[in-house]
Amino acid sequence: MKAFSDLYRRFDSATSTRAKLTAMVEAFAAARADPTQWASAAWMVYFLSGGKPRQTVPTRILWRLAVEGSKLPEWLCAECYGNVGDLAETLTLLLPEGVAGEAVSLDVWMRERLLPLPSLDEEERYARLEVWVAALPQDQRLAFFKPSCTLNNNSLTQASQYLSKRRGRKRADMKRRQKPAQDRR
């Protein structure tokens, strides 16, 4: 993931095509020298040529991560998103710094983590995402979120509705639990 993130950052900070080309040449030369990097390099080619895997993390889960992960009120997250204009970057800026875990290659990220996600249930998907992101160094998060986030205002509205529904359910659950047992039918 680090090689991909470094390349992403160099792309992002370069305004000239020549600089972007140099960044690519260097990144792929480094990957070529190390066979364990070949599969990740193939993923880099996939992303660089505009490839997008079928949505593995829906916007509603990313939005929930922004709100619950930052421990900020949802309206404030929405203000931030409105200011940044990009959910991937908003997430990168809002989530607290994690404890950097072991380095995970882009190939493992994709094949072992993200691609199997859609087959899991909602809670499990969220729980895994939360753990992975917490262990991802701050400077690699943008490169992770960026290809995962395809957001339009419509999907954010839906994400927000989803979150309030979830909260509604939670409140109802709590009320049920608080009620004396004999009242439960």
Next chain:
Amino acid sequence: MDLIAPTDRGLYCEAGDFHIDPWRPVSRAVITHAHSDHARFGSDLYLCHPLTAPILRRRLGDVAIETADYGEVLTRNGVEISLHPAGHVLGSAQVRVARNGEVWVASGDFKLEADGVVAPFEPQRCNVFITESTFGLPIYRWRPQAETMAAIESWWRENVAAGRASVLFAYALGKAQRLLARLDPSIGPIVCHGAIEPVNAIYRDAGIIIPPTRLVTEVADKSELRQALIVAPPSAAASPWLNRFGDYSDALASGWMQVRGNRRRRGLDRGFPLSDHADWSGLLAAVEATGAERILATHGFTGPLTRYFREKGLDARALQTAYGEEDEAAPGAESAA
């Protein structure tokens, strides 16, 4: 009645008959710092910290100035006035106003991290805190200064290795001198724009160590420029002044660079988020340290910040001022952000 209230001229203390950072001419103006949106022309008498006075004179000409050191208490009609370090730029101060045990503090602009250049922020206990909120959104959380300086140094080194000049845009008063005082001068020669050099002189007179700097006209051997760090105000971007540097990389040091879009819209190679304003965590920490039960927020993201405080049970609301209008209110503007 409130000890300090907004008027069409600025924040006014009626009991002591003075304004704080007025935006129109008044008889007595207490000045937090010398940025142009806080210190404006036309008042009869200015009161400020001694280190602000020379900058004020340079900007406003021969005006009447009284000075007060940090912590020195002046009394006027039973109202105590004192200045306390704000950590923003040279001579920047918070204004503490007290009467019959009630204490108000107007922050001016401030930052919490001690930058090793100007006197660091000292929180004052008060009942009412008038705070700035330039970066009052949680996306604005600064990395430690040392980390950002290291990033700038590594950009400069890369450019030296590639044989191109490093043009660093920074606000002429405060940010430029903070960079000059903290960056490693052994990387290459340093050239300053004509708007920055006079302020460097004022900082040096105040005892702040700034490495040797030159105007571009003083560089005889132009090949030196390809190793040089060139510090210029943001207004110099895209001006013909830059043509002489040939192939160069440009960057802006400003809190607004936290958001990529702000950098990309300006077409800059690099953006370094470095601010002389408090970030989100800094604003929360400052408010907590004052112990104030009432918060009034001036320029910046006043809406979100005050709503956040209200939800935490504080009495907080936005205060309409003209601060930030010329300067840091909008990304891309001149001066202090």
